[in-house]
Structure formats: C-alpha cells, structure tokens
Amino acid sequence: MGKPIIKEAQKSNPYGFENPLSYARKMDTEDPLKMFREKFYIPIINGKESIYFTGNSLGLQPKNAQEYILNDLEDWANYGVEGHFHGRNPWTKYHEKFPRLLSAILGAKEEEIVVMNELTINLHLMLTTFYRPTKERFKIICEEKAFPSDQYALESRVLLAGYDPAKTIIEVKPRPGEHAIRNEDIISTIEENGREVALVLFGGINYYSGQVFDMAAITKSAHEVGAFCGFDLAHAAGNVELNLHEWNVDFACWCSYKYLNSGPGSVAGAFIHQQHVTNKTLLRLAGWWGTNKETRFKMEKKFDPILTAEGWLVSNSSILNMSCHKASLDIIEEAGFKNILEKSKKLSTYLFFILHDINKNSSRKIIEIITPENENEHGCQVSILMPEKGKEIFDSLIENSVIVDWREPNVIRLAPVPLYNTFEDIYRFGEIIKKMPGLQ
Numbered sequence: 001m002g003k004p005i006i007k008e009a010q011k012s013n014p015y016g017f018e019n020p021l022s023y024a025r026k027m028d029t030e031d032p033l034k035m036f037r038e039k040f041y042i043p044i045i046n047g048k049e050s051i052y053f054t055g056n057s058l059g060l061q062p063k064n065a066q067e068y069i070l071n072d073l074e075d076w077a078n079y080g081v082e083g084h085f086h087g088r089n090p091w092t093k094y095h096e097k098f099p100r101l102l103s104a105i106l107g108a109k110e111e112e113i114v115v116m117n118e119l120t121i122n123l124h125l126m127l128t129t130f131y132r133p134t135k136e137r138f139k140i141i142c143e144e145k146a147f148p149s150d151q152y153a154l155e156s157r158v159l160l161a162g163y164d165p166a167k168t169i170i171e172v173k174p175r176p177g178e179h180a181i182r183n184e185d186i187i188s189t190i191e192e193n194g195r196e197v198a199l200v201l202f203g204g205i206n207y208y209s210g211q212v213f214d215m216a217a218i219t220k221s222a223h224e225v226g227a228f229c230g231f232d233l234a235h236a237a238g239n240v241e242l243n244l245h246e247w248n249v250d251f252a253c254w255c256s257y258k259y260l261n262s263g264p265g266s267v268a269g270a271f272i273h274q275q276h277v278t279n280k281t282l283l284r285l286a287g288w289w290g291t292n293k294e295t296r297f298k299m300e301k302k303f304d305p306i307l308t309a310e311g312w313l314v315s316n317s318s319i320l321n322m323s324c325h326k327a328s329l330d331i332i333e334e335a336g337f338k339n340i341l342e343k344s345k346k347l348s349t350y351l352f353f354i355l356h357d358i359n360k361n362s363s364r365k366i367i368e369i370i371t372p373e374n375e376n377e378h379g380c381q382v383s384i385l386m387p388e389k390g391k392e393i394f395d396s397l398i399e400n401s402v403i404v405d406w407r408e409p410n411v412i413r414l415a416p417v418p419l420y421n422t423f424e425d426i427y428r429f430g431e432i433i434k435k436m437p438g439l440q
C-alpha cells in the first residue's frame, strides 16, 4: 500500500468549506454562543453595524455594564462612605469577587490571582519582586518587538538597578525570513546565558504577530537555569487556554480591556504562583490594601502581607472600573470559557481559509499571513502583511464599515472574537477585499 494521498484542498481546508457563504451561515445558525452577540454593543460605522475585528485592542461594551456601574453609583449615593461595608457590593471586598471568575480563564488557583491597577503598573510591581539582579545574575531574556510599554518597563528597571540595558536585555528574534520566534531558539538563548539569567519575561502572545509562545517549555527552561519566569498576558487572557499554576509560572500580568471586554483602561490583574504567595520575605512595593485584613483598619505600623496574591495590593480598589469588569466576566462565565475557546478555534480556521481564498482569487499573493497557522500557536488574532496598497486597503475597509487594526508599514491585525463575531463577518471581510480595485 502506498502512502495515503491527502489532497491539497483538504489540507488547507480541514473543515471542508465548499460553499463558504452557506458554510458561514450554517455555522452561525448552529453556534451555541450565537445569543451572546446580542449582549454587546456593536459599533455603527457609516450607518451600518460594523464588522469589528479589533477586540484584541479594545473589547466591545457588554450591554450590562451600564447597569452594573449605575448600581455602584446608587450605592455611593445612598450610603456614602458606608458603601465600603454596606450596599449590594461592599467596596472593601469588591476585588474578592474576581479570583473565582478568572481562575478558569488563567488556569490558576484563586489565591494566586489579584485584580488591581493597570497592566504596566502591575508589571512594575512584579518586577520589583522578581527582578532582583546581582553581579552574577542580572540578565533578562525577552522577545524581540515586545509591546513597547513592556520594553520601556524593562529598560527602566535595568537602569534603576544600575545595569546597562544593552548588555542586560537579551531579545530572541525570528530567524531571517520568518515571522514567528522558534521555541528552540528561546530555549537555547536561555541555556546559553545560563546562570547569568535573572528573569525570563515573554508575552503569552506577541501582540504584533499573534504567535502564542510555549509558556510551559519557557518556564521549565528558565527554572532549569535558576531564573524566575513571568508572562505578560495582555493578548492571552480570555483568548487562549492557560495553565499558569500547572506550568509553574512565577508571575503574570494582564489587562482587562482587550479580550476581557471590561472597558478602556479598566482594572488589570496579576498572578503570583502559590509557592510564592506565602513567602513573607519576598520584597515588594507595599501599601495598606495588601496588609492583613484583620488589622488593616487599626492603622498600625508594620506591614503584614496577606498570604495570597492580595499581598501585592497597594491601594484600595477602583470600583467603577471593577463594575465593568464584573459585568463582562459574568457574561464570560455564562458562556463558558471552554465554549469560547472552541468557537475561537473554528473562527480562526475559517479566517485562515478565507485569507488563502483571497490569494487564490488573485493572480498573485496579495496577503502574507504572519501568524502561525498551527492550532497551538495562535489565538483568535491573525496578522497579515499586505505589501500592495496597504493604507488604501485599510481606508477602504473603514468605508465598508470594517474595523481592523493597522500597524505601519503594512500589517493588518484581524481578531474575530468568539463572543460577538460571526462566521459571516469573516466571509464578508473576504468578499470586500476580493472586490477591491487592483487586487484581482
């Protein structure tokens, strides 16, 4: 018997899309999450409901958010300062609602999660604890083209510690001609720098390429050389499966306004592994909200850290941000995170198919996909390079009520989000590109 022959069409078309439009409509009709789109405000552009593919940048507003905020405003009106202890959601305990809601999303134990501040601030708080360089061990390994805020944060920490960023921050790059960073190159960089590595810090997903890193393997390798390992999960939280506890990740941070739909600049979060949270000797930037709750209001001297991730809390909570966060996480809980992930995989596979189809429809390759197509290496974001007429395409998409994210010089990031995007959104996007003058 010869080798089984896999037809080309089947390889690039694992779901067997014969008629892409009827397939899209069928998938939307059968979608167990289809009623969730109604729970969000879909922006109207040029008089039409938009095709919104920028949930990776700012998730849409859940319709219940206004009610949640109004409840907290009402409690403030009715109770004044007593709202800290009375009312529907006493404010001193508001942040305690989140670990339960986030634990499935992060693959973390409740005691490992705290919701507080904003993302880059949390990164600084984590670096204070987990980046303690010495003459022998001072290097940081990270990805090339990390999100700029992370680059600035790292560089400023290195300078504060009195080291030279050029000799301290080691960036792992894709190989020439490739867009994704190979896991083996990350591991070998960690091994080569060995005992000089103090910290390995990666995005869970690179914001630009959409590549998901092998967080388990990176953590293991960092630990083998005796370094701490942390992740910025801005693009991963709520988007892909995470198992932070099991992977033994030391710390992680994320924001809530991308895939967690909690509103612009809303409250962020941090994960600190169980093995660290009970360690009172870990140095940190302390504040009154992180001290023992029994004695907090005695207002005495001597910080006594809470023995959970809450021990890293600094200030009292930003309640109105938390109302939006709660509104959104309640929807995610109702939908079921597993169901969201399942739909996400189907949506992105369909998007890959439509993108290949656009190329097939043209006399040349007008789209280069830079996000890895392997199922374990991407979330719902797919980044594409469009070398021809980049900006014209972007402008014409907006005219057609399609909101995508444009990065100079010619990268478009597309993120069909399972809670509110449809298969038909993807189909229509493909048709709009195919009809653009000059791309056939």
Ligand SMILES: *Cc1c(COP(=O)(O)O)cnc(C)c1O
Binding pocket: 118, 119, 120, 121, 147, 149, 150, 203, 207, 232, 234, 235, 255
């Ligand atoms: C979105 C994003 C940020 C934004 O930081 P803020 O502190 O929330 O303004 C930081 N890092 C990464 C990787 C991001 O994707």
